[in-house]
Amino acid sequence: GPLGVGGYSVTATGRHAGVDAKTFNVAAGAGISLGVTVAIAKNERDTEAAITGGTTSTTGAVTVTADAENTAFAHAPQITVGSAAVSVLLPTARVSGHTTATVDGVITSSTGITVQALALLRAKAQVTLGSVSLLGLSGAYADAEITSGATIEANVGPSASLASSGAIEVKADLKGAATSLPETAAQRLLGEGGTTVVARIEAIAIADSIS
Numbered sequence: 001g002p003l004g005v006g007g008y009s010v011t012a013t014g015r016h017a018g019v020d021a022k023t024f025n026v027a028a029g030a031g032i033s034l035g036v037t038v039a040i041a042k043n044e045r046d047t048e049a050a051i052t053g054g055t056t057s058t059t060g061a062v063t064v065t066a067d068a069e070n071t072a073f074a075h076a077p078q079i080t081v082g083s084a085a086v087s088v089l090l091p092t093a094r095v096s097g098h099t100t101a102t103v104d105g106v107i108t109s110s111t112g113i114t115v116q117a118l119a120l121l122r123a124k125a126q127v128t129l130g131s132v133s134l135l136g137l138s139g140a141y142a143d144a145e146i147t148s149g150a151t152i153e154a155n156v157g158p159s160a161s162l163a164s165s166g167a168i169e170v171k172a173d174l175k176g177a178a179t180s181l182p183e184t185a186a187q188r189l190l191g192e193g194g195t196t197v198v199a200r201i202e203a204i205a206i207a208d209s210i211s
Contacts, residue, residue, distance in 0.1 A: 007060025014047030014068040041072040050102040061112040066101040068119040077128035089140040091125040096149040104157025112166035
């Protein structure tokens with residue numbers, strides 16, 4: 001029989017923040033000082049909402065919603081002190097978890113059907129460098145990436161049969177940013193340095209069409 005006048009809702013909410021890697025390195029010496037700082041933060045968590053199999057009948061609306069927030073933050077600060085200082089900083093932040101909402105069952109009666117996947121994706125790699133030396137060489141490779149695995153998908157499966165007196169909507173929405181923010185505070189009489197910043201967004205939002 002009908003599930004109820006209030007409709008039927010399947011919701012998965014993933015708040016996957018706080019995947020942080022923070023390190024701090026101090027290198028000091030009277031001669032040559034060498035400092036290497038590595039920080040890696042990976043967020044691979046998935047959020048999935050689904051109706052699979054069975055038969056659903058309701059006098060209200062049916063909603064299937066997957067709502068995720070996936071973030072990763074890598075921070076690699078370093079201080080080097082010496083007559084000759086060499087600093088290398090390697091922060092990496094990567095988000096790769098997927099977000100999916102799926103209907104692959106039978107809905108015989110409803111006033112509306114909504115299948116929605118929504119995700120906020122952010123990756124940040126940050127460098128902070130301080131150097132006090134007569135001769136200094138510093139370098140950083142900061143990598144912030146939202147990978148192709150971080151898909152946001154709203155699907156209607158091959159076994160699905162949907163009946164509704166109202167609208168049937170299948171929606172996928174992406175809000176994402178891959179940022180890498182180097183920061184340098186250098187105090188030296190003579191120095192050379194270089195920073196390479198790589199920021200990539202490969203995630204896509206996919207929504208099935210209803211025919």
